[in-house]
Amino acid sequence: MRLALLLALLISAVVLAESVSVTIEAVDGFTGHVLNSCTIMVWQGNNLLGVSYGPWSGDLAPGTYLVQVLAFQTWFNQTISVPSTNPIQIVIPTAFIHASVWDDAMKRYANWTVEILGPDNSTKASGRGGASVEVVANGARYRAAALTPYGVFYSDWAVPQPGQNLTLEVKVPTALVSLVAYDEALGRPANFTIVISGNGANASGVGVLKRELVAGTYEVEVVANLSGGVFRYSKTMTLSPGANYSEVLRVPTAFLYIYAQTPAGSPVPNATIMLYEDGRLLVNSTGPSLAVEVLGGRTYTAVARYRNLTATANATAEPGARVPVYLNLSATVGTVIRVTPKPATTTRAASSTTKTAQTTTAKPPTPSSTTTAPPPPPPPGRSPWAYFIAVAGAIALALAAGVLALAASASRRSEASEDLGLPEVVEAA
Numbered sequence: 001m002r003l004a005l006l007l008a009l010l011i012s013a014v015v016l017a018e019s020v021s022v023t024i025e026a027v028d029g030f031t032g033h034v035l036n037s038c039t040i041m042v043w044q045g046n047n048l049l050g051v052s053y054g055p056w057s058g059d060l061a062p063g064t065y066l067v068q069v070l071a072f073q074t075w076f077n078q079t080i081s082v083p084s085t086n087p088i089q090i091v092i093p094t095a096f097i098h099a100s101v102w103d104d105a106m107k108r109y110a111n112w113t114v115e116i117l118g119p120d121n122s123t124k125a126s127g128r129g130g131a132s133v134e135v136v137a138n139g140a141r142y143r144a145a146a147l148t149p150y151g152v153f154y155s156d157w158a159v160p161q162p163g164q165n166l167t168l169e170v171k172v173p174t175a176l177v178s179l180v181a182y183d184e185a186l187g188r189p190a191n192f193t194i195v196i197s198g199n200g201a202n203a204s205g206v207g208v209l210k211r212e213l214v215a216g217t218y219e220v221e222v223v224a225n226l227s228g229g230v231f232r233y234s235k236t237m238t239l240s241p242g243a244n245y246s247e248v249l250r251v252p253t254a255f256l257y258i259y260a261q262t263p264a265g266s267p268v269p270n271a272t273i274m275l276y277e278d279g280r281l282l283v284n285s286t287g288p289s290l291a292v293e294v295l296g297g298r299t300y301t302a303v304a305r306y307r308n309l310t311a312t313a314n315a316t317a318e319p320g321a322r323v324p325v326y327l328n329l330s331a332t333v334g335t336v337i338r339v340t341p342k343p344a345t346t347t348r349a350a351s352s353t354t355k356t357a358q359t360t361t362a363k364p365p366t367p368s369s370t371t372t373a374p375p376p377p378p379p380p381g382r383s384p385w386a387y388f389i390a391v392a393g394a395i396a397l398a399l400a401a402g403v404l405a406l407a408a409s410a411s412r413r414s415e416a417s418e419d420l421g422l423p424e425v426v427e428a429a
Contacts, residue, residue, distance in 0.1 A: 095160030252319030
């Protein structure tokens with residue numbers, strides 16, 4: 001019994017005599033600095049010999065050991081041999097990642113929120129305008145995400161290599177757009193409402209619209225509040241990344257000048273003039289004429305009424321045109337229309353092609369609303385019958401004047417030929 005105890009004490013003394021003082025450190029592979037915020041565990045077989053937070057120090061007998069390091073939320077295993085170089089360094093493979101966001105339209109880095117995401121899409125770092133983080137370079141993938149007013153955009157996935165300084169850039173495909181509404185009939189910018197919709201965006205402005213949008217296809221609508229009602233003009237717009245797009249939206253407007261007149265071309269002051277489109281009443285006005293701005297390229301029906309008389313005409317105006325429409329209120333047998341002509345104002349029309357509508361006598365639907373008539377249009381054109389009456393009157397006046405002149409001449413000749421008697425005799429002195 002005593003012999004066994006002595007043998008155990010002798011073996012322990014020999015082992016203690018052969019133990020080596022060892023220090024184990026975890027080193028950042030990117031910076032080369034010793035990591036003080038890590039966990040180090042030393043194993044021999046299934047026996048845990050020691051645990052430390054930061055560098056581990058202790059006495060180890062010659063042999064092989066397993067060292068486990070928990071750093072950057074990742075476990076690393078490495079086998080060491082004792083004796084060895086002291087301290088023993090466990091190098092953690094790390095890399096540095098920086099993320100930023102690029103605004104394509106403005107050609108600069110934007111001050112939007114950026115995040116660096118790990119393999120499981122968890123956020124490793126976040127910042128305004130940029131973010132940076134040190135990560136483990138063990139084959140894991142990382143990417144950046146930008147939170148912009150136009151949605152969330154991502155960079156490509158990247159696998160950092162040990163010791164690499166990696167930059168992730170999120171490119172936001174924005175574009176600049178500038179739109180101006182233009183009244184083609186009046187030949188000037190107009191305060192029409194401009195609306196842009198598509199790709200989750202909805203922007204509007206009056207007369208002018210300037211915005212930064214994500215590249216893509218959008219619907220542009222111009223709402224024109226004209227004298228002939230509210231019209232909508234739409235088109236499709238495509239924006240490419242980084243583009244600076246500008247356009248003058250030429251709304252295809254036109255003017256219709258509607259005249260209520262007699263067959264001789266005299267205006268009818270108390271006539272009711274109405275304008276329809278597809279059966280919908282646009283304007284209801286009282287007077288001899290009406291100027292209405294409408295959307296060109298469409299067909300409209302003009303109607304004039306006076307007492308029991310009705311005249312209608314269909315008219316189509318091309319964009320930018322100024323089209324006169326004459327509505328002749330024809331009297332029935334035994335009916336006399338007495339009108340008092342008013343001096344018409346003149347309006348100089350824009351350079352454009354006009355079309356004169358043909359007159360019919362069909363009655364339109366009953367009007368439902370009344371709108372204020374715009375400024376008086378140019379005077380109506382005279383019919384051939386009116387010109388014939390004027391010429392006949394002039395000829396009659398000329399004949400009457402000739403007859404009076406002949407009568408006066410004959411009277412003078414008669415007085416000159418009157419008998420004055422014998423000549424008077426004067427005697428000489």
